[in-house]
Amino acid sequence: MSKVDLVGQFCLIQLQVLSERENRLRKEIHDCRIQREYLTHFLSEIDEEKKSNQLSLFISEIKVIDEE
DSSP states (O other): OOHHHHHHHHHHHHHHHHHHHHHHHHHHHHHHHHHHHHHHHHHHHHHHHHHHHHHHHHHHHHHHHHHO
């Protein structure tokens, strides 16, 4: 096998390695996006719950004042 053939085989192997790496990185990025979406949604729900609790507390305080 000539040196040119060896270099050609090396290049093909490297292209395959790069292709596999690209696929792995795409999967990792996809996983990160899913996690980001979940965490963002979760934080939004927490914020809504806090607002709801604050509103409920405020309403309770108003009721106490009205009862006095």
